[in-house]
Amino acid sequence: MLMEELPPEAALDGPPPDMDHLLQRTLGTVREERTQAVRRRGRVTALSSTLAVAGVLAGGVWMGQGLGVGGTENVDALLRGTSSTGAHMAVQVTETEGGLRLVATVDGMRDGEACWLVVHTKDGRTFTAGSWRAHDGEVTLAGSAMVRAGDVTGVSVVDHDRRPLVTAS
Structure with missing residues (x-):
C-alpha cells in the first residue's frame, strides 16, 4: 500500500x-x-x-x-503719435477674420482720466475699441473693432467728452 x-x-x-x-x-x-x-x-x-x-x-x-502667438499673423500697421501735452501712443493694428485687433501702448495720460481707444476710418466713422482709467506710467491695452485694417486712418485716445488726448496715424 x-x-x-x-x-x-x-x-x-x-x-x-x-x-x-x-x-x-x-x-x-x-x-x-x-x-x-x-x-x-x-x-x-x-x-x-x-x-x-x-x-x-x-x-x-x-x-x-x-491665439496668434508665434508671429504667424502679419501686423498691418504700426501707428505712432504724440500730443502737445506730452502723451505718447503706439498702436499695432492686425487684421483678423472678424475685423482688426489693436494693441495700444499709451503713456502720459493724467492719473484717473477716463480714456477710450477710438478707431477712425476713411469714411468718417469711429469705432470704440476699448476703454480704461489712466494711471501714472505706461498702459498697454488690447482692443478690437469691426473694420478692415485698410480703412483705418488713425487711432485716438479720447476723454469723457470725446476730445482727443493723443492721436496716432
Whole structure:
C-alpha cells in the first residue's frame, strides 16, 4: 500500500543522465523569455513617452497658432503719435477674420482720466475699441473693432467728452 502512493519517478535509479543539460536548457529559455519581455516593455514605454511628448508639442503649436502667438499673423500697421501735452501712443493694428485687433501702448495720460481707444476710418466713422482709467506710467491695452485694417486712418485716445488726448496715424 505504501508503494501505491509513490509516483513512478521514485522507482528510478537516480536522475536521468542528461539532467544537467535539461536544467541548463530550461534555465536558458526562462532567462531569454525574461530578457525579451523586459526589452518589449522598454520599447512600449519609449514609444508611449515619445507619442505623449509629440502630442503635447503639437497641442502647444496648435493653441499658439489659435491665439496668434508665434508671429504667424502679419501686423498691418504700426501707428505712432504724440500730443502737445506730452502723451505718447503706439498702436499695432492686425487684421483678423472678424475685423482688426489693436494693441495700444499709451503713456502720459493724467492719473484717473477716463480714456477710450477710438478707431477712425476713411469714411468718417469711429469705432470704440476699448476703454480704461489712466494711471501714472505706461498702459498697454488690447482692443478690437469691426473694420478692415485698410480703412483705418488713425487711432485716438479720447476723454469723457470725446476730445482727443493723443492721436496716432
